[in-house]
Amino acid sequence: MPTSDLLTADRIDEIGALGPTSPDPAALVAELVGAVDAGRVADPDDTGYALLVAADILVRAGDLADALTLTTRAIAEQPEDDAHARSMRGGLLLRLGREDEGLAELTALRPLLETDPDATYLIDDLAEAGHTETALEWLTGALDAILERTRTQQHESEDAQDEAAAMIYGLTQRRHDLREEMGLPHDDYDNLADRLRAASDHALGALDDGPATLLFWPRAEFDELLVRWPALAGSYPTTWDEHRAQVERALANAAELGATDLGVVAGSVAGLASFAEQAASDPTDEETLDEYADSLDEVGPVTWPPGRNDACWCGSGAKYKKCCLPRSRD
Structure with a gap:
C-alpha cells in the first residue's frame, strides 16, 4: 500500500485540530473511520486514537449517540489501553441520561487518579456531564490518598516519588480550576496549587x-x-x-x-x-x-x-x- 494512502499520527492530529472549526465535520469523521475500516492506519497503535478523535468531533457537533458508538469500538479495538476511551464512554453515557451505566464506568476507573498522572481526563468527563460535585470529591480524595502515601512511605523509589509529584501537581491544578468554576473560596489545596503554579x-x-x-x-x-x-x-x-x-x-x-x-x-x-x-x-x-x-x-x-x-x-x-x-x- 502506498505510504500516501496511510493515515498517519500527524494527520490524525491535524484532523483533531480542524474538527472544532471545520464546516464539514462529517467528512473528517468519515476520513478517520474509513481509514480504520480499511486497515489504513499507519501505526496500528493509533487505531483507537483515530476513533477517539472522530468521536470527539462528533461530540462537538452534538452527535453524542454516534460518538458513544465510536468510543465503544475504540475500546474493543485496543482493550489493553482503553482507560481514556472508557472514561469518554462513561461521560457520554451520563450526558445521554444513562446515569447508572456512566457512573459505573467512571467509578471503575477512579483508582487511576491515585496512580496515573494523566488520569484527570476522568474529571473532565464528569464535569462536562454536570457532575462537578462528584469530580471535586474524587480530586480531593485522590490528593488525600497520595499525600498520605508520601508521608508514610518514606523509602519509595525515585521514580515513584517523581510520579507522585507529577500527580500532585496535576490534581491540585485541576481541582483549583474546578473550584474556581464552582465559585468556591480558596482552601489549603488551592493554596498549594498556587505555590506549585508559581x-x-x-x-x-x-x-x-x-x-x-x-x-x-x-x-x-x-x-x-x-x-x-x-x-x-x-x-x-x-x-x-x-x-x-x-x-x-x-x-x-x-x-x-x-x-x-x-x-x-x-x-x-x-x-x-x-x-x-x-x-x-x-x-x-x-x-x-x-x-x-x-x-x-x-x-x-x-x-x-x-x-x-x-x-x-x-x-x-x-x-x-x-x-x-x-x-x-x-
Whole structure:
C-alpha cells in the first residue's frame, strides 16, 4: 500500500485540530473511520486514537449517540489501553441520561487518579456531564490518598516519588480550576496549587522576551544541579519528572499563544559552571541561566514538538505520545 494512502499520527492530529472549526465535520469523521475500516492506519497503535478523535468531533457537533458508538469500538479495538476511551464512554453515557451505566464506568476507573498522572481526563468527563460535585470529591480524595502515601512511605523509589509529584501537581491544578468554576473560596489545596503554579512560571517566563527555546536539564544533570547549587531550589521543582512536565506545559502554552520555532536545549552542570566562570557571573543568577541557554541555542536546540511516534525530547527513549505529550494536559 502506498505510504500516501496511510493515515498517519500527524494527520490524525491535524484532523483533531480542524474538527472544532471545520464546516464539514462529517467528512473528517468519515476520513478517520474509513481509514480504520480499511486497515489504513499507519501505526496500528493509533487505531483507537483515530476513533477517539472522530468521536470527539462528533461530540462537538452534538452527535453524542454516534460518538458513544465510536468510543465503544475504540475500546474493543485496543482493550489493553482503553482507560481514556472508557472514561469518554462513561461521560457520554451520563450526558445521554444513562446515569447508572456512566457512573459505573467512571467509578471503575477512579483508582487511576491515585496512580496515573494523566488520569484527570476522568474529571473532565464528569464535569462536562454536570457532575462537578462528584469530580471535586474524587480530586480531593485522590490528593488525600497520595499525600498520605508520601508521608508514610518514606523509602519509595525515585521514580515513584517523581510520579507522585507529577500527580500532585496535576490534581491540585485541576481541582483549583474546578473550584474556581464552582465559585468556591480558596482552601489549603488551592493554596498549594498556587505555590506549585508559581514555580512553573520560571520556565514559562523564559519565553516572555521571545526566545524560542527553553533550558532543560536531563535527569542526572538536574539532580546534580540542585546538589551543587542549592540556591536554585527556589527556581526549579524538587523532582526531575516535574521539571520536564513544566517545560512541556510551558512549550504547549507558548504554542497556544502563537509562538513558533520552539525547542529545548539540554544544560549540563559542568557547562553552566564553565560558562559562569568565563563570564565571571553567579551560576544561580537568572540572567546567567538565560545567557547560558542562549549560548546553547547557538549550538542548536532540539525541535519541539517531536512527532507523536518519535523519540521524546526529554531523552527518556520512549515515544513522545507515551512520555511528555500527556504532561501538557496536566
